[in-house]
Amino acid sequence: MDRQLIQRGLDRTTLPRFLLWLLPWLLLAAWGGTSATQLFRDGLYHTNMDNRFAFGLWIILDLAIIALGAGAFFLGFMTYLMRRHEFKQVLNTAVIVGFVCYSGAIVTLAIDVGQPVRAWFAFWHANVHSMLTEVTFCITCYLLVLLIEYIPIVLKNRRLRTVPGATVLEFNLHKLMVVFAGVGAFLSFFHQGSLGGMFGVLNGRPFAYREGVGIWPTTFFLFIWSAISAGPSFIMLITMIVQGVTRKKLVDDFVLSRLGRLSGILLSTYIIAKVADTVVWIMVTLPGKGFDAAEFYRSDMFGAWVLFLELTVFGLLPATILLNRRRVEKMPWLIAGGFLTCFGVAFNRFVFTLQTLSVPTMSFDRFMIYWPSQQEWGVLAGVVAYGVILYSLSFRYLNLFPRERELQTTTGSN
Amino acid sequence: METHSKATVCYAMVIDLDKCVGCGTCNVACAIENNVSVPPPEALENRGLTWMRTQRVDNGKAWPDHRTVTVPIPCQHCEHAPCIHVCPVTAVQLDESTGIIGQIPTRCMGCRYCMAACPYHARYFNWFDPKWPEGLQDTLNPDVAPRMRGVAEKCNFCHGRLDRARELAAAEGRPAAEPVHYTPACAEACPHGAITFGNRLEEGGPIAALEKKPEAFRLLEALGTAPKVTYLSREPWIRRIGLSRLDRVRGHGDGPEGA
């Protein structure tokens, strides 16, 4: 039965070995499920968040995975609208990774809010001036788009494509994919941006507050920019990890190099914008609010190294690696550059969430730190495990890499 | 954003820190008036519920120059409130006819974005199911609905008392447009009369006069939030606690650092 579901000609491991691979992830997912049950049943006191740390690990997780999932819309945009067909080789992976990231983020948000049953109020009583409303609307719509983009991939399963209507529907959906790619890019532009806007509009929190460009603060644009520079890198890393775990060649190396270079080009421009933004923030915004940047970096936890790390080790360094045409052809450089880029965007989200809440506002406030509880880690583990399981199932039963079969035969699959 | 120039009522509060001895009566009176529930004893330090935090602040100096002051911090009801525009479900609203920033607990979905937005940390989250120790339920105020688990809450200038004052005015046949006077629980309970509450727009009223006094200051004025809670003190060092850190270093307010 299992073999009948696997695409012909794709070499997949035996069912027992596959289940053995899933086992640790299922255990992590069970930890996540237990934590979620406790939180839904008893309330959020199982977390280590408090009245000062209103946001915690989960918001960092949401922001980070949504930024990393940007590869889904950006590569869809590059493939269908910019006609860069080489990215078709990784587009299925990008769609599934995107789906995992967005659905994971929505589940985490549902656990994070105090009254999950009222989640629909965000639509019904929408406050159109709130960045969070923009985020909620766009993420929900975009998850719908990702689901529609996922369907054709599923319909091409060996068993499903013998159903007469399946291929016909898949064919017709695929013909209109450019529409979904366009809508996806539009929606993603707004929610990646409004996630940044969420912090930039906090006029009572000088660490996060930024000057406005039009109706949005600069963080709106910086978050889009950093997300699309990390997105291709993340898809590149995921593809490499899948190649490593399965010990198979799945895509042409030049595609990985191009993903890396795409990240490099975007990241280098992002870093310039980020530096300019930081300078304006230190020289203009903060003094205007009566604050001095130095005081935000005076604690044990968040020293000036935070800013330094973000701009150089996670910015300038990967940008110079990935911009170099010769380096992106060498796998170790590509991995290093891609990893630093992805870690950098997650670090940026971490800083915006946690340091904003850590640093004092009133002169008599204390600097505070927070460490997540077992249940908070459990939800994070559950979301990661959910992603790995869904991707593993998709990799086993669906044809994710169009070039896989050819690469197996040409490189000698023995 | 909003200008309520046409409004005739804008409630505001003035707290004289020189009169405050830090007894915490305002805090208790507020909790009783507004049915603020009592978190279990094992709750983390920062998970309590109060609409009127009383914070002890010192001047950072060693004895014999050591001085302390207690600062009661209710919601500052900012004119440019950072919490209103962030709420995704429109659960935070400015009542233009009173200037009061209200929180709608039955609409709040508990995302806590407003809490992250508030620089005064004047918002509190219901981490637990609302419970009162044995016997304390008997003191619950029937005019104020208790809040459920998972929503944010904060001071609303005793809106329940405002409603009662309006009902009384209507019963006495006074026109609805006429401003009503009422006193929040904290102002009523303060044994030293440190808290004055009233209509800021009232000609010759006490609030307008107090707000103009040279010893008046507000918390973090440089942020531009324009709080409706004003503090008074004749002590320069106390007046400086309202300043942001950079302004303290720059020596805004009164005298040089360490005055």
Added chain:
Amino acid sequence: MLPTAYEFHWDTGHIVFLGIFYTVLAVVLSTVVVASLRARRDMNKRRESDIAWHESFAEMSTERRTCRHEFDGTFDAKVCGHEFACGNCEQHRALAAAGGGDETTREATLAAAPAAPATPPDSRLYHRGHTWVEARTDGTYDVGVDDLLRSCIGNPDRVTVPGVGTRLMAGTAVADLQRGHVHAHITTPIAGTVVAVGDYEGGRLYRLRPNDGKARLDQLLRATEARVWMLRELELLQARLTRPGEALALADGGELVDDLMGAYPDADWDAILADLCLEP
């Protein structure tokens, strides 16, 4: 979200924000509806097999999509751009009118072959799914599987063919050769109604009568082309069955080795047969 919601205001913010939201929703949903309606239309027009073939063709490796005029020596390297529907190909029509490709080149290719497999009979036309068609004088056609596929599968455990009277559409899988858990789904090279069922003797599967009297044969390979094609198929097969450092001869003195499945039980026959039968 709706004007009926409590406290809804018709202000700029609401109009712009919700206007964009409903536009996006309308675009997404109407695109899904359009795709579904088109799918239903295709189903009604019985285009499933065309679409399935279109999809499988796109997934085939380039070496399997070789143009037939590479076999007759007209082109050095050319990938078919018409999904093997030679009747739709301008170049093919021009070449066919001019009398086909260069005989000497083809002969040279054949001469260079290491071991020539069974020579396809000239009386037959060949389909890329390893089936053949043989015209009979009464206007019917015999359809069977070619020697390469037969030698792969050896003695099938079960041969399923469509019953007499079944109407077959070109390009659809109609017969099934099963050995163990492995299936070869045979695609019919031409359309028509089954008039007789074969006994798998010499690969014969069934006899067809074309529905409108005349069969479409223009996309099928002539025996001269099929010779080169078969040789290439054999090379591909050989590459898949060879373990490193092992020499292998599938053909010996013009005769294909019988029962390759029995000889190479470890090979991924599921995939090999799918490739040979042009299945996805």
